[in-house]
Amino acid sequence: MKKYVKVTVQDVDDYLEKYFVLVCSLRNSRKKAKKLAIVEVLCCLLPLKASFIVNGPLGDVKGLISFFVLKEYKDLLPSYLKNLGYCNRFYELDFENPELESTSDIHSINTLIWKKRKFSIQPFYKQSEEVYIKQSPHNRHFRIIGYDNEVKDVYGYRGDGSEKGRRALPVEDARCLVNLALPSKINTMIDPFAGGGGIIYQAKYINENIEVFSIDIDKSIEPGLVLYGSKHYVANSADINLDTHVFDAVITEVPFTPDALDDICNTLKNFDSYLSPHGRVVIMLSKQQVEVIKKCIKELNWYTVLSSLVNRRGMPVVVKVCVKSPKIYEQAKEIIKVIKGIY
Numbered sequence: 001m002k003k004y005v006k007v008t009v010q011d012v013d014d015y016l017e018k019y020f021v022l023v024c025s026l027r028n029s030r031k032k033a034k035k036l037a038i039v040e041v042l043c044c045l046l047p048l049k050a051s052f053i054v055n056g057p058l059g060d061v062k063g064l065i066s067f068f069v070l071k072e073y074k075d076l077l078p079s080y081l082k083n084l085g086y087c088n089r090f091y092e093l094d095f096e097n098p099e100l101e102s103t104s105d106i107h108s109i110n111t112l113i114w115k116k117r118k119f120s121i122q123p124f125y126k127q128s129e130e131v132y133i134k135q136s137p138h139n140r141h142f143r144i145i146g147y148d149n150e151v152k153d154v155y156g157y158r159g160d161g162s163e164k165g166r167r168a169l170p171v172e173d174a175r176c177l178v179n180l181a182l183p184s185k186i187n188t189m190i191d192p193f194a195g196g197g198g199i200i201y202q203a204k205y206i207n208e209n210i211e212v213f214s215i216d217i218d219k220s221i222e223p224g225l226v227l228y229g230s231k232h233y234v235a236n237s238a239d240i241n242l243d244t245h246v247f248d249a250v251i252t253e254v255p256f257t258p259d260a261l262d263d264i265c266n267t268l269k270n271f272d273s274y275l276s277p278h279g280r281v282v283i284m285l286s287k288q289q290v291e292v293i294k295k296c297i298k299e300l301n302w303y304t305v306l307s308s309l310v311n312r313r314g315m316p317v318v319v320k321v322c323v324k325s326p327k328i329y330e331q332a333k334e335i336i337k338v339i340k341g342i343y
């Protein structure tokens, strides 16, 4: 099946025979980032071949997106849904028992009918709030080298207090960035501005088989990144020589300060040679950095598959996904065009 479908009254029964309708609810903090959430779900559920329903049910309820998933994959779903960043609650539409009381917290003002088929809404899976809290930068276990040169165990490490050294990427963003890099497909990834390791931690949480690498110019955070299972380098990413290394993905949240722009562009240029031909680059940058980075990406002849604005608690940031391969870009074009039209 295609990555998206538009359902009609005529073909709805054919779909419902093979697929079940999974409704995903966006976290309150990312309710407005619907387009990004759709792409994230499609990337995360790639092995299960989920398909986005463009004209899905419950259109009057904010922050919901729906997908078809083959019925035989239903039991496998929770092990994927736990990894999502932007959606955290999931529901199943029951078309066989429409008279059942809908026991979910979704409240539609409309009668529960989609394409002339009645349904009820049943909770399917809810992410653990406990896991989210434990993984958040305010609580996560980390290791740093203290001023006395001793390695210290710390909890809730959020940076060294400097503008450049801010390190508190929310769990939802770290997971989303990793998912956009297709964690079920890649063998290796690197974060060249690793900081407190939000992305590295989530890459290992999402797929422990990914070989993760990281770089940061600040030596004090090396033990923390090693603790998270990374092969870590203390270096400047703009000029580090990684010999024959090849990565399937570069995933990073860049330093947002304006004086970091040269280093960011030079890092992207440096990593062009370490990125595999089917490789992906997933970056989160500040809105002010977009124009310069866009120019740099153009010079590298990379293709931008996605560029999406996210409001991070009043801070506008942009998530970009780029690929090297024209073939991969062509394959992604159709679904990206469809998602651009979603409101």
Ligand SMILES: C[S@@+](CC[C@H](N)C(=O)[O-])C[C@H]1O[C@@H](n2cnc3c(N)ncnc32)[C@H](O)[C@@H]1O
Binding pocket: 164, 165, 166, 167, 168, 169, 192, 193, 194, 195, 196, 197, 198, 199, 215, 216, 217, 218, 235, 236, 237, 238, 252, 253, 254, 255, 256, 260, 263
């Ligand atoms: C925005 S923080 C990354 C935060 C990280 N995503 C997290 O979850 O904690 C940016 C990091 O880039 C590092 N950095 C800045 N310039 C660098 C450079 N040229 N090479 C390598 N690391 C650099 C800083 O030390 C900082 O830790």
